Amino acid sequence: MDSFSSSSGPPPNTEALMDQIKAQLAQAYAQEFLETVGNKCFAKCVTKPGSSLSGSESSCISRCVDRYIEATGIVSRALFSSTR
Amino acid sequence: MENSAEMQRFIEQEQQKAMMSEMVGKLTSVCWDKCITSTPGSKFSSGETTCLTNCAQRFLDMSVIIAKRFEMQ
Numbered sequence: 001m002d003s004f005s006s007s008s009g010p011p012p013n014t015e016a017l018m019d020q021i022k023a024q025l026a027q028a029y030a031q032e033f034l035e036t037v038g039n040k041c042f043a044k045c046v047t048k049p050g051s052s053l054s055g056s057e058s059s060c061i062s063r064c065v066d067r068y069i070e071a072t073g074i075v076s077r078a079l080f081s082s083t084r
Numbered sequence: 085m086e087n088s089a090e091m092q093r094f095i096e097q098e099q100q101k102a103m104m105s106e107m108v109g110k111l112t113s114v115c116w117d118k119c120i121t122s123t124p125g126s127k128f129s130s131g132e133t134t135c136l137t138n139c140a141q142r143f144l145d146m147s148v149i150i151a152k153r154f155e156m157q
Contacts, residue, residue, distance in 0.1 A: 067124040075112045078140035
C-alpha cells in the first residue's frame with residue numbers, strides 16, 4: 001500500500017484499475033451473451049415445457065448454443081472482415 | 085500526468101470495443117431470428133450460413149440508406 005510513496009515511475013494503480021475494468025467488462029459481455037443465448041435456445045428448443053427437460057430438448061439446447069456461437073462468428077466476419 | 089492520457093486512450097478503446105460488440109450481438113439476434121427457422125442441427129446448412137452473412141451485410145446497407153434519407157430533409 002505504500003507504493004504511492006515511491007517517487008519514480010507511474011502510480012501503479014492505473015494498470016490495476018484498467019485490469020479491473022477489463023475484467024468487469026468481460027463479465028458483463030459474458031452475462032449478456034448468456035442471457036441472449038438462453039432466450040433464443042429456450043424459444044427454439046423448449047416449445048412445450050413439460051415436468052422436466054427431455055433428452056431431446058437437452059441435446060437441442062446444446063446444439064443451439066454451439067450454433068449461436070457459430071452465428072456470432074459468421075455475423076462478426078460479415079461485418080468486419082469483408083472487402084466490400 | 086501521463087497516466088490520465090493513458091487512461092483516456094484505454095477508455096476510448098474499450099468504448100469502441102463495446103460498440104462493436106453491441107452491434108454484433110444485436111445483428112446476430114436479428115439475423116438468427118430471420119435465418120434459422122428450423123431447430124438447430126449439428127451443422128449450419130450452406131443456406132443458413134449464406135443467409136446470416138447476407139443478413140448482416142444488408143443490415144449495414146440499410147443503415148446507410150436510412151442515414152441518407154434523413155440527411156435529405
